[in-house]
Amino acid sequence: MSDVLTVRGLSVKVRDTTLVSDVDLTVGAGERVGLIGESGSGKSLTALSVLGLLPEDVYAGGSVRLDGVDHELIGADERRMSQVRGRDIAMVFQEPMTALNPTMRIGDQLTEAMLIHKTKPKSAARAAAAELLERVQLPADALRAYPHQLSGGQRQRVVLALALANDPSLLICDEPTTALDVTVQALVLDLIVRGVMDRSSALLFITHDLAVVATVCERVLVMYGGRVVESGPVADVFTRPRHRYTEGLLAASDLDTTTRRLTTIPGNVPPAGKFPSGCVFRTRCAYATALCEESPPWSGDEAEGFACHHPAGVTDA
Numbered sequence: 001m002s003d004v005l006t007v008r009g010l011s012v013k014v015r016d017t018t019l020v021s022d023v024d025l026t027v028g029a030g031e032r033v034g035l036i037g038e039s040g041s042g043k044s045l046t047a048l049s050v051l052g053l054l055p056e057d058v059y060a061g062g063s064v065r066l067d068g069v070d071h072e073l074i075g076a077d078e079r080r081m082s083q084v085r086g087r088d089i090a091m092v093f094q095e096p097m098t099a100l101n102p103t104m105r106i107g108d109q110l111t112e113a114m115l116i117h118k119t120k121p122k123s124a125a126r127a128a129a130a131e132l133l134e135r136v137q138l139p140a141d142a143l144r145a146y147p148h149q150l151s152g153g154q155r156q157r158v159v160l161a162l163a164l165a166n167d168p169s170l171l172i173c174d175e176p177t178t179a180l181d182v183t184v185q186a187l188v189l190d191l192i193v194r195g196v197m198d199r200s201s202a203l204l205f206i207t208h209d210l211a212v213v214a215t216v217c218e219r220v221l222v223m224y225g226g227r228v229v230e231s232g233p234v235a236d237v238f239t240r241p242r243h244r245y246t247e248g249l250l251a252a253s254d255l256d257t258t259t260r261r262l263t264t265i266p267g268n269v270p271p272a273g274k275f276p277s278g279c280v281f282r283t284r285c286a287y288a289t290a291l292c293e294e295s296p297p298w299s300g301d302e303a304e305g306f307a308c309h310h311p312a313g314v315t316d317a
């Protein structure tokens, strides 16, 4: 697997204070990587450095390279970064209204995203916008709606459609479901995973919610005090953490590592005896629900013929 994103020795400083130190991070093509850590650990600054969106007076050092982009992203000028953002790297943040233009209809915003980056001719952009909305399960008349006419969950789905409009090689999500009602969180997570899988895009997913990482990601990096303190496959890090801080995070989370069950995902109720015998999560996780709805994994023999698509893998320790 080739690497889409390669971050080396990233540091972020404000005046004399170092906020992020020596972060190394890679995301492979089509890989889904979680970035976790408590509030203030440096997750967002790491993502903003990749996007070239750090606040004024905050500076990044080190190297950020993106496959297919022939220049270094750290220190690149705004003209170059605005060509990369929205085309090669797209993002979904917590609050959808920050990404939407309140005075423009949704259809026009989607069309504009494709025309600005010249990824679709004008004649095809409108139909592509309609298809993007359909993919995030919004009705066709949402094309003519203004953002304020939609619910929070619908707006975040529009933001996801916008982010995916140009088939980015990397999607960065920073707490994309934190502000949403719990009932729509699973749907938005599902759409994110489907969206990146359909395009073979890589995903960097920032959250403080370990259950969400276990649901969405294959690999995870743990940040503490501006540094990456641990990384590895989700199933390894969550079941056999090596760093004391990760142990603490797991202990404080809703991930019950004793029974290894995810307890926070809506609809996460295991039909008795219907989970695969090797599954470390031993439960009906949202990921399986999302990808296996056409042929529910819980039917048939629990151990044989089961195709679990959980990205964290299902082999027990």
Ligand SMILES: Nc1ncnc2c1ncn2[C@@H]1O[C@H](COP(=O)(O)OP(=O)(O)OP(=O)(O)O)[C@@H](O)[C@H]1O
Pocket (backbone or CB within 6 Å): 014, 019, 037, 038, 039, 040, 041, 042, 043, 044, 045, 046, 055, 058, 208
């Ligand atoms: N513009 C700024 N000026 C000074 N310090 C900042 C600035 N932005 C962020 N910080 C500090 O940098 C540290 C890392 O912030 P960051 O937003 O990356 O954390 P985070 O892990 O994303 O937290 P959260 O989960 O709360 O979003 C924090 O201590 C924060 O207070």
